[in-house]
Amino acid sequence: MHVADLTEELVAIPSHEDESAAGEFVASWLRDHTDAAVEHDDHGNVIAQKGPGSGESLALVGHHDVVPPDESQVDADGSYVVERREGRIHGRGSADMKGSVAAAMLAFAAADAPAEDELVFASFAGEEQGGVGCRAAIEDGFRVDYAVVGEGSTGYSAPGVTDVAVAHKGRRGSTIVAEGTAAHASEPDAGENAIYRATDAVDVVRGLDFPSTEVLGHELSGSVAVTEIDGGSAWNVVPERCEATVDERTVPGERAPLDRVEDIEGVSWRVDQDLPPMACGDADFADAVCDAAADAQDGAPEQVVKPHATDAGWLADVGTDCVVVGAAEPGEAHTADESVSVDVLERCQRIYESVVESWLA
Known part of the structure; x- marks a missing residue:
C-alpha cells in the first residue's frame, strides 16, 4: 500500500472530539497487515509489539488525534475533506500528524520481528490535549529504550530537508x-x-x-x-x-x-x-538516525532543536532516548490549509524503515 493512500484514509476520519474511530482504523490495519500483538487500549492508544522483548526496545511513535478543523476542512456529513493536488495531501491532520503515522505503520509492517529485542509501534490519543494518552500509557507501564517520534522535523535546516530533532522545548x-x-x-x-x-x-x-x-x-x-x-x-x-x-x-x-x-x-x-522538554542523551542513536535520514534524501539533514513540545517529552521524562523525525514543515500544522508533501511522506517511510533495519542488524 502506498503511504499517500493510507494517509488519505486516515486523514478522512474525524478525530478532534473523539479519536476512537481513527484509533480503531489504525489497530485494524495493523492486525490485518502484521503478525504483531496489537492493543487498542481504554485510553484510545494503539500499541503494537513485535519480538520477545528480552533485550532493548525501539518504538515508532505518533498520535492520531487532531485539533478542531476549520469549517472548510469538514464535509456536510461531518467527515473531513481530503484532497491531493500538486504533490500534497490537504486535510486536517495531514501534517500533524497522520501522514507520519501512516509512514510509521508501513515501516512497522515491513520490519521483521526481532530475535531478542522488541520493536514497537505506538499511536497515542490526546496528544493535542497535553499528552493525556501518552501519560496514561506510561502510568500503565509503557516503557521503551529508544523512540523515533514522527512530529514535524522537515524544513528546519533548509527548505524541504527532513532533519533530526535531538531536543525540543x-x-x-x-x-x-x-x-x-x-x-x-x-x-x-x-x-x-x-x-x-x-x-x-x-x-x-x-x-x-x-x-x-x-x-x-x-x-x-x-x-x-x-x-x-x-x-x-x-x-x-x-x-x-x-x-x-x-x-x-x-x-x-x-x-x-x-x-x-x-x-x-x-x-x-x-x-x-x-509539558516537559526533550533531550536525546544517546549521541550514537541520534547519529544513526541522522545517517538514515541522509541516505533517504538528496539534501543534507542536520541535528536540530524544535521549539514545540511533543509526546517525546513525556517519554524522555521516564528515560526513553528520543529523536523527532517527521514530514510536517514549520507553519503547516493547525492551519486552515494544512497539507503534507507526498514526496516527504515517502522519504519518512524510508527513514523509519532504515532506522529499524539498522537497529535490528
Missing part, C-alpha cells in the same frame, strides 16, 4: 494571582491595589533570565513572557484581585525561578500546565 503555563483590599477609588489609600501588586510581580518576571542549556552540542534557549492580565471590577473601585498568565518555554533541566513573585505581599503563583 517544553511549556509551563502558570498564573500569578495578586490579592488586595477593595476601596472606593476616590480614597485609594483605604485599600490595597491588587493591580499594583500584579504589576510588581510582572516586573519580577521581566527581570528573569531565560533558561538555556546544551544538548549534544546544540544550544537550546527557553523564554518567559506574561501573555494575559485580568483585574478590576469597576472604574471607581480599587481592585481586590488581579491575575496574570505566564507562558514559559522550558529546556531540559532548567526552569525560570517564577516563584520569586511570591516574595511580594499578597501575591501567589500556581502552575496550570507543565
Whole structure:
C-alpha cells in the first residue's frame, strides 16, 4: 500500500472530539497487515509489539488525534475533506500528524520481528490535549529504550530537508494571582491595589533570565513572557484581585525561578500546565538516525532543536532516548490549509524503515 493512500484514509476520519474511530482504523490495519500483538487500549492508544522483548526496545511513535478543523476542512456529513493536488495531501491532520503515522505503520509492517529485542509501534490519543494518552500509557507501564517520534522535523535546516530533532522545548503555563483590599477609588489609600501588586510581580518576571542549556552540542534557549492580565471590577473601585498568565518555554533541566513573585505581599503563583522538554542523551542513536535520514534524501539533514513540545517529552521524562523525525514543515500544522508533501511522506517511510533495519542488524 502506498503511504499517500493510507494517509488519505486516515486523514478522512474525524478525530478532534473523539479519536476512537481513527484509533480503531489504525489497530485494524495493523492486525490485518502484521503478525504483531496489537492493543487498542481504554485510553484510545494503539500499541503494537513485535519480538520477545528480552533485550532493548525501539518504538515508532505518533498520535492520531487532531485539533478542531476549520469549517472548510469538514464535509456536510461531518467527515473531513481530503484532497491531493500538486504533490500534497490537504486535510486536517495531514501534517500533524497522520501522514507520519501512516509512514510509521508501513515501516512497522515491513520490519521483521526481532530475535531478542522488541520493536514497537505506538499511536497515542490526546496528544493535542497535553499528552493525556501518552501519560496514561506510561502510568500503565509503557516503557521503551529508544523512540523515533514522527512530529514535524522537515524544513528546519533548509527548505524541504527532513532533519533530526535531538531536543525540543517544553511549556509551563502558570498564573500569578495578586490579592488586595477593595476601596472606593476616590480614597485609594483605604485599600490595597491588587493591580499594583500584579504589576510588581510582572516586573519580577521581566527581570528573569531565560533558561538555556546544551544538548549534544546544540544550544537550546527557553523564554518567559506574561501573555494575559485580568483585574478590576469597576472604574471607581480599587481592585481586590488581579491575575496574570505566564507562558514559559522550558529546556531540559532548567526552569525560570517564577516563584520569586511570591516574595511580594499578597501575591501567589500556581502552575496550570507543565509539558516537559526533550533531550536525546544517546549521541550514537541520534547519529544513526541522522545517517538514515541522509541516505533517504538528496539534501543534507542536520541535528536540530524544535521549539514545540511533543509526546517525546513525556517519554524522555521516564528515560526513553528520543529523536523527532517527521514530514510536517514549520507553519503547516493547525492551519486552515494544512497539507503534507507526498514526496516527504515517502522519504519518512524510508527513514523509519532504515532506522529499524539498522537497529535490528
